[in-house]
Amino acid sequence: MDHLVTATAAEGTVRIRAAITTTLVAEARNRHDCSPTASAALGRLMTAAALMGHGFKGERRIALQVAGNGPLRNVVAEAFEHDGGVGVRGYALHPDVDLPLAHNGKFDVGGAVGRGVLQVTRTLDNGMPYTGIVELTSGEIGDDIAGYFANSEQTPSIVALGVLASPKGILAAGGIIAELMPGAGERTIAELERAAAALPPVTTLVRAGADAPRLVGAVAGEMDPKMLRELPVRFACRCSREKVEVAIRSLGSTALAEMIRERRPQTVVCDYCRQVYELTPREIAALASS
Ligand SMILES: [Zn+2]
Secondary structure (H helix, E strand, C coil): CCEEEEEEECCCCEEEEEEECHHHHHHHHHHHCCCHHHHHHHHHHHHHHHHHCCCCCCEEEEEEEEEECCCCCEEEEEEEEECCEEEEEEEECCCCCCCCCCCCCCCCHHHHHCCEEEEEEEEECCCCEEEEEEECCCCCCHHHHHHHHHHHCCCCEEEEEEEEEECCEEEEEEEEEEEECCCCCHHHHHHHHHHHHHCCCHHHHHHCCCCHHHHHHHHHHHHCCEEEEEEEEEECCCCCHHHHHHHHHCCCHHHHHHHHHCCCCEEEECCCCCCEEEECHHHHHHHHHC
16 A cells, blocks of 8 residues: 655654655546656656655645646646545646657656746645745656755755556556755765665665665665654545535626526536536526525
């Protein structure tokens, strides 16, 4: 089952989060009918959201949005507390976009995303949003998240995100984020750099059966890692019939009257999860009079 662990290492001077997200990415791929390239882009961003969305006190949710000039255009992922674990949802604007593999044999996510920006919005429990925007480094998502940590949060970090997809489905997905905390010594910095250079692709570890603590060990094995928490990670959406009804009602009485007069049912599809909501003219009339 998909899960996430938070950990510290080197006496608290390194913070590490790691997650297995194979089932999460498979569900997103199925719901949005994503091509392998789009699955890789969306899966990496959703994995990053799961990893970044946990561990901040007083935070309600985190939203990551990649907006590029490549054929995928926009990729969005959100993570939030859900049912005692981490809920994640997301979508790619053009999930059918597929590119040939890059020369290194990997998905050409950077080519599909192009140049643009990464926007990170943290919404606090009091409803206040805080947004940071950085230019995309490569469009490969992992590099871009590391760029965000460096520029926006002044934290040197190692970000490894991986999705192994075939035309038939998702074979493995997961990620690791390790951040240097204030007070990290030269030796710790050198050890982390060495571990990052020697780190195999995350998907190789996941495919070989690694769980999230093993991913932590792969990057911090020499730095005395301590696991703090383990949480389930699931695909989840925040849409509901009630929210759709509020949106329809907000179109105004003239628009509602027209729908009722034309006896036109309304179909609303959630961008994030593709759930279809249908309202009959009778239901719309009830909304109009409530
Ligand atoms: Zn939804």
